[in-house]
Amino acid sequence: MRPWRVAQAAALGTSHLADSVPCQDSHLVDFVVAGERAKWLLVAVADGAGSASLSHLGSRIACTTAILHLKSNADALANVETAGECVRQCFAAALREVEDLAKREGASVREFATTLQVAAIGDRHSVFGQVGDGAIIWGEPGELRVAHWPDQAALNLTDFITSAPLSETLHIAIAPSTIRRVACMTDGLAPLLLDFRTKGPHGPAFERLFATCTAAPDPSDLSEDLAKFLDSPQVNHRTDDDKTLVLAVRNEEDAA
Amino acid sequence: MNQEPYSGFKVTEQEFADNPDPRVPCVLLLDTSASMSGEPIAELNLGLQQYRDELLMDNLASRRVEVAIFRFGGDVGLERDFVIARQFDPPALQASGHTPMAEAIMRGIKHLEERKATYQSNGVAYYRPWIFLITDGEPTDGDDAWRVACEAVRLGEQQKKFTFFAVGTGAANYDKLRQLSPTRQPLRLKGIAFREMFRWLSNSQTRVSQSQVGTHIALPPATGDGGWADVPT
Numbered sequence: 001m002r003p004w005r006v007a008q009a010a011a012l013g014t015s016h017l018a019d020s021v022p023c024q025d026s027h028l029v030d031f032v033v034a035g036e037r038a039k040w041l042l043v044a045v046a047d048g049a050g051s052a053s054l055s056h057l058g059s060r061i062a063c064t065t066a067i068l069h070l071k072s073n074a075d076a077l078a079n080v081e082t083a084g085e086c087v088r089q090c091f092a093a094a095l096r097e098v099e100d101l102a103k104r105e106g107a108s109v110r111e112f113a114t115t116l117q118v119a120a121i122g123d124r125h126s127v128f129g130q131v132g133d134g135a136i137i138w139g140e141p142g143e144l145r146v147a148h149w150p151d152q153a154a155l156n157l158t159d160f161i162t163s164a165p166l167s168e169t170l171h172i173a174i175a176p177s178t179i180r181r182v183a184c185m186t187d188g189l190a191p192l193l194l195d196f197r198t199k200g201p202h203g204p205a206f207e208r209l210f211a212t213c214t215a216a217p218d219p220s221d222l223s224e225d226l227a228k229f230l231d232s233p234q235v236n237h238r239t240d241d242d243k244t245l246v247l248a249v250r251n252e253e254d255a256a
Numbered sequence: 257m258n259q260e261p262y263s264g265f266k267v268t269e270q271e272f273a274d275n276p277d278p279r280v281p282c283v284l285l286l287d288t289s290a291s292m293s294g295e296p297i298a299e300l301n302l303g304l305q306q307y308r309d310e311l312l313m314d315n316l317a318s319r320r321v322e323v324a325i326f327r328f329g330g331d332v333g334l335e336r337d338f339v340i341a342r343q344f345d346p347p348a349l350q351a352s353g354h355t356p357m358a359e360a361i362m363r364g365i366k367h368l369e370e371r372k373a374t375y376q377s378n379g380v381a382y383y384r385p386w387i388f389l390i391t392d393g394e395p396t397d398g399d400d401a402w403r404v405a406c407e408a409v410r411l412g413e414q415q416k417k418f419t420f421f422a423v424g425t426g427a428a429n430y431d432k433l434r435q436l437s438p439t440r441q442p443l444r445l446k447g448i449a450f451r452e453m454f455r456w457l458s459n460s461q462t463r464v465s466q467s468q469v470g471t472h473i474a475l476p477p478a479t480g481d482g483g484w485a486d487v488p489t
Binding site (some may be wrong): 007155179192193194195196197202204205208215216217221225226228229234238240 | 260262264268269272273275276384
């Protein structure tokens with residue numbers, strides 16, 4: 001059986017719908033398989049800048065490049081000593097790819113501005129990397145936390161991989177144990193799912209979402225059901241930005 | 257909690273986070289000196305009502321845009337403290353006295369910083385604040401005070417603490433206004449098109465309040481055909 005149940009979906013913000021702006025969020029989920037088992041769950045989520053005309057491309061390329069880099073460097077990921085640097089390098093690779101694309105298109109790299117968050121979840125340790133807003137939530141049922149809380153001065157002043165050296169904007173965190181819950185989300189969902197006072201995940205919402213992943217009789221329905229949820233009036237009433245959510249729950253048999 | 261039959265993702269109202277709405281703070285610094293008497297002040301007052309009405313037309317903007325007003329005419333007064341647009345009650349300003357513009361700028365900046373501190377201690381997220389100055393004259397509080405105000409605006413813009421707009425009307429001294437912001441040109445109001453200006457301000461802030469965008473927000477054009485302003489030369 002697959003070791004993870006994954007729900008992944010994105011929905012266009014209602015304000016973008018009104019202005020005919022494409023969804024600027026991107027996400028990608030992949031696995032590194034060794035033998036019969038998936039050894040690594042890899043998640044990338046990116047939010048293209050609202051003010052940049054080609055940021056929907058920037059976010060897509062950032063996600064695919066980051067995941068590709070991690071897949072080709074699974075050995076570095078497997079060693080807890082080198083895993084952090086491996087994730088750092090996947091951000092550098094994503095930035096290079098965006099810069100190359102900008103050059104080829106003859107456009108300013110700023111037009112491709114995007115945030116990027118990456119989660120690499122292994123059996124014994126996991127690594128998280130983040131530039132800009134949005135959040136990676138991880139932990140155990142009842143004990144969820146954010147990998148990094150973006151302490152930005154103002155909401156419209158987030159970092160992008162293109163906006164400053166990665167040494168200033170990239171936050172890496174390592175969880176040195178087996179984790180059974182992980183979620184990646186863009187900031188469009190922050191008002192609903194994060195608690196701004198405690199600067200952490202809003203527990204009740206995530207517990208419910210993860211419980212739904214566990215409860216689904218057929219996990220292959222999850223992404224479609226999550227997409228419906230993200231585009232529901234209940235959610236759109238609370239945010240009109242693009243929103244992306246990836247939820248992953250480790251199958252209990254696998255964790256044992 | 258997962259004993260019910262599976263029916264997709266459902267989160268109850270109580271399970272969602274209950275965060276305060278993020279805010280778009282805006283300080284209006286309004287010239288109410290004697291030269292504004294008559295039609296200009298009447299149009300400015302109508303403009304403020306228009307501003308409120310336009311903000312109320314957008315659900316998010318009405319909850320997220322917060323307005324405070326300082327008037328400067330004779331002395332400087334906090335005419336309206338920060339409230340969300342839904343609670344904003346536009347004042348009926350009256351014109352009198354000289355033009356302590358530098359003092360109004362300094363008080364506006366200080367008031368904004370205090371508001372941001374309140375946001376931070378209450379877990380309220382906010383967008384880059386706006387300071388919007390409207391004048392038909394020139395500062396009367398002396399060269400030293402003016403230099404200090406210019407430096408405060410320059411520093412605030414540089415550190416992205418706020419976006420500062422200067423709008424002149426009538427006999428405004430644009431040379432002085434240019435000294436305020438080395439990066440952003442002052443604008444000259446066409447005639448007394450205060451209502452068009454406030455409609456633009458509302459539209460711009462509605463856009464800001466709607467999405468979480470980068471540093472450079474694509475504002476609707478203020479100048480050109482159909483705009484409410486031009487760039488003075």
